[in-house]
Amino acid sequence: MIDQNLTPPPLPPLPSRSAPAGAPLGSDPAEQVPITGLLTAVEALLRQPRRVMFQLRQPPVRTVLLALLVIAIACSLIYGLVVGTFSGGTQLWAAPVKIAGGLLLAALICLPSLFIFACLSGAEVRLSEVAGFLSGQLALMAVLLIGFAPVAWVFSQSTESVAAMGALHLAFGLIAAYFGLRFLNTAFAHLNARSGSGLKVWMVIFILVLLQMTTALRPIVGTSDDFLPAKKMFFVNHWAECLKK
Amino acid sequence: METTFAPFDLRQVPVLLRGELEPIHGWIERWSVGRVCFHVAVICVGAGLFGASVGWWRAPLQAFYTGVKLPLIILLTTLGNALLNGMLAPLLGLNLRFRQVSLAILMSFAIAAVILGAFSPLMLFLEWNAPPMSAGASERLAAHSLILVTQALVIAFAGVAANLRLLQLLRRASDSTAAATKVLFAWLAGNLFLGSQLAWILRPFIGSPALPLQFLRPDALQGNFYEIFLSALKRVLFG
Numbered sequence: 226m227i228d229q230n231l232t233p234p235p236l237p238p239l240p241s242r243s244a245p246a247g248a249p250l251g252s253d254p255a256e257q258v259p260i261t262g263l264l265t266a267v268e269a270l271l272r273q274p275r276r277v278m279f280q281l282r283q284p285p286v287r288t289v290l291l292a293l294l295v296i297a298i299a300c301s302l303i304y305g306l307v308v309g310t311f312s313g314g315t316q317l318w319a320a321p322v323k324i325a326g327g328l329l330l331a332a333l334i335c336l337p338s339l340f341i342f343a344c345l346s347g348a349e350v351r352l353s354e355v356a357g358f359l360s361g362q363l364a365l366m367a368v369l370l371i372g373f374a375p376v377a378w379v380f381s382q383s384t385e386s387v388a389a390m391g392a393l394h395l396a397f398g399l400i401a402a403y404f405g406l407r408f409l410n411t412a413f414a415h416l417n418a419r420s421g422s423g424l425k426v427w428m429v430i431f432i433l434v435l436l437q438m439t440t441a442l443r444p445i446v447g448t449s450d451d452f453l454p455a456k457k458m459f460f461v462n463h464w465a466e467c468l469k470k
Numbered sequence: 471m472e473t474t475f476a477p478f479d480l481r482q483v484p485v486l487l488r489g490e491l492e493p494i495h496g497w498i499e500r501w502s503v504g505r506v507c508f509h510v511a512v513i514c515v516g517a518g519l520f521g522a523s524v525g526w527w528r529a530p531l532q533a534f535y536t537g538v539k540l541p542l543i544i545l546l547t548t549l550g551n552a553l554l555n556g557m558l559a560p561l562l563g564l565n566l567r568f569r570q571v572s573l574a575i576l577m578s579f580a581i582a583a584v585i586l587g588a589f590s591p592l593m594l595f596l597e598w599n600a601p602p603m604s605a606g607a608s609e610r611l612a613a614h615s616l617i618l619v620t621q622a623l624v625i626a627f628a629g630v631a632a633n634l635r636l637l638q639l640l641r642r643a644s645d646s647t648a649a650a651t652k653v654l655f656a657w658l659a660g661n662l663f664l665g666s667q668l669a670w671i672l673r674p675f676i677g678s679p680a681l682p683l684q685f686l687r688p689d690a691l692q693g694n695f696y697e698i699f700l701s702a703l704k705r706v707l708f709g
Contacts, residue, residue, distance in 0.1 A: 272560040369561075372554035376664045379550060383671055384694045404561055 250279040250415050266292045270365050270408075278412045281357035290353070293360040300367035301325040307374045311381035311390050312448045319452060323445050327438040328367065332359050335431045342423035348416035358412040366398075366405035373397040387447040388467045394446060395439070402432060436460045477504025483512065486581050489635040491642045494577065498570050498639070506573065509580040510545065516583030517541040521675065523590035524621050527597040527613065528677030535685050539672045540586075544579050547665040548572070551657075558656045563649030564640060574639055575657065582632035589624045596620055603679060610679040617676050633658065670695035 251257050256276040260266050266289070269276045280289045305321025312320075340355045380393055406428050413424050439445060440460040442453065458466075475482050475493070482505075485493050497505055521540030525532035555575060556568035566574070600616060601609035633654065640650035669675075671690050677683060 271557055272565065369554075369557055372557045375550040375553065376660070379664060379667055379671075380694055383667065383691045384697060385692070386697060389694065389697055 250275055250282060260289050260292065263292055263296055266296060266364070267368055270296075270361065270368060274361075274365075274408055274411060277361050278358070278415060281361065281412070282354055282415075286353045286357045290357045290360050293357070293364040297328065297360060297363035297367045298325050300364070300371045301328050304367065304370040304374050304377075307378050307381070308394060308445060310378060311446055312444075314448065316444075316448060320445055323442040327435075327442050327445075328363055331431065331434045331438050332363055335359075335427065335434055338430060339424075339427050342427045343413065343416065343418065346421065346423040347419035348413065350416050358409055361412065362405040362409045365408050366401040369401040369404055370397060373401070387444075388470070391439075391446045391464075391467060398435070399432075402435065406431070439463075477502050478508050478511075482508065483584055486577060486635070487584060489638050491638060494639055495642055497577070498566075498573050498643070501569050501573070506576065509573075509576045512580040513544050513576075513583040514541045516580070516585075516587030517544055518587075519590040520583075520586035520593065520624070523593035523597070524617065524675055525677060526594060527600060527617055528603065528679075529683055532674075532677040532683055536675045536677075539675065539685075541583070543665060543668045543672060544583065546668050547661050548575055548579060550664050550668075551575075551660045554660055555657050558660070559653050562652045562656055563646060564644045564653045566643055570643075574636060574643075575661075577639075578632040578636035581635050582628040585628035585631055586624065589628075593617075593620065593624070607679070614676060614679055621676070666695045670698070 253275070255273065256279045258276065260269055260277065260280050266277070269280075270293075277289070277293075302321040302325045305324035306317065308324060309317040309320035336356060336359055339359060340350075340352050343350050343355055377393060377397060381390055384390060409428075410421070410424065413421065418424075437460050440454075440458055440463040443449070443463065444454075475485070482497075517540040518537040522533040522537035524540075525534070525536030552568075552572050552575075556571045559566045559571050597613075597617060600613040602613075603610060605613070637650060637654050640654055641647055644650045644653075671686075673687060673690070674681070674684070681687075
């Protein structure tokens with residue numbers, strides 16, 4: 226029964242995460258390896274976030290930033306498709322468009338305030354770098370949503386309750402946002418900011434914008450004759466109405 | 471150490487149960503399709519036997535159905551959450567690759583399945599002593615409840631034992647106990663969340679005496695576990 230040939234060769238060593246949290250970005254040689262493709266970017270986001278942060282501080286930022294944006298858009302479109310399977314029909318294309326569009330729109334709306342808060346807190350950062358960190362946050366959120374997609378699909382096939390599915394997607398979105406914001410927080414810790422309170426305020430604003438986006442772009446989970454709602458509502462009122470139904 | 475066992479060597483089972491970290495860690499580091507198949511086979515046999523013993527009280531056909539469904543839930547949960555679990559591990563500080571994560575989870579389920587399989591004769595003995603399906607309605611209901619509670623206790627015991635072994639393995643693979651604990655709880659939450667729903671879809675397992683014998687209920691895909699649980703809780707609390 227002893228057969229050493231049946232065992233494949235060992236996997237190469239895992240990328241190092243050994244750089245201490247407070248060490249300057251790029252202090253680990255592994256962080257200085259350029260990010261060349263989309264898959265490398267996804268793997269770096271999950272396993273070597275400091276590598277992504279370091280690359281985003283090296284000019285030109287454009288290549289990594291674009292890769293992160295492509296990941297964010299592609300992954301949110303796929304997750305949107307899973308969301309759309311709940312209602313089917315036009316929602317199969319409307320939900321992906323709304324989720325990817327809503328995520329990008331929320332980021333675009335919040336980008337100026339993030340830059341201002343960063344500068345006010347004394348961080349040494351350029352707008353392109355802030356945009357890069359924000360796209361990293363979006364990409365990580367969208368990648369995590371892909372991880373939730375199989376679970377969301379199972380539930381979407383076994384319930385007809387819009388409120389239940391909405392709550393589920395909201396919970397997944399908030400978990401993804403937590404990890405995305407954690408990435409941003411770590412990135413900002415390396416910008417020599419005097420205080421982190423500005424960033425904390427911005428995080429609250431970003432979450433509020435995301436939540437409002439779920440109402441401004443409704444319906445994302447249910448169905449409607451119109452692509453966008455005619456009636457303006459605050460997200461709390463919209464959710465209360467959904468729960469009453 | 472790990473090379474002393476071929477992928478289908480049954481002597482791996484006691485090693486898994488004892489939680490011998492050296493060989494198990496080696497198995498996780500070296501991906502082997504044969505070993506994955508072995509763990510899947512262990513899950514199918516162990517959970518299948520337990521499922522069959524649970525369903526036996528209702529009817530032999532129910533035993534067959536439950537014997538198929540219980541391993542299916544475990545495998546579908548592993549598959550459905552593989553991507554998420556693989557992402558959560560590095561994000562929470564555990565530097566394991568996607569394949570290693572999947573293998574670690576599969577191994578913990580294999581441990582649970584072996585424990586479940588070992589309890590199947592006890593389950594059969596309990597059912598042999600319980601009032602049969604031909605008994606009166608109240609006696610049948612009492613037997614159904616007894617099987618339900620016993621099944622839940624056995625599954626809980628197997629789950630706890632398997633997760634303790636998994637935690638030991640994660641601690642070994644990580645520099646930080648806190649990270650290992652966080653990852654374990656994140657995986658547990660995800661697996662319980664999806665597993666409960668899959669179990670709901672694939673019901674019945676024991677087979678209610680008042681309902682016909684079926685592989686799936688006609689309303690299998692209507693409602694979800696949590697909606698039903700919440701409405702039941704509402705009824706209990708507010709009448």
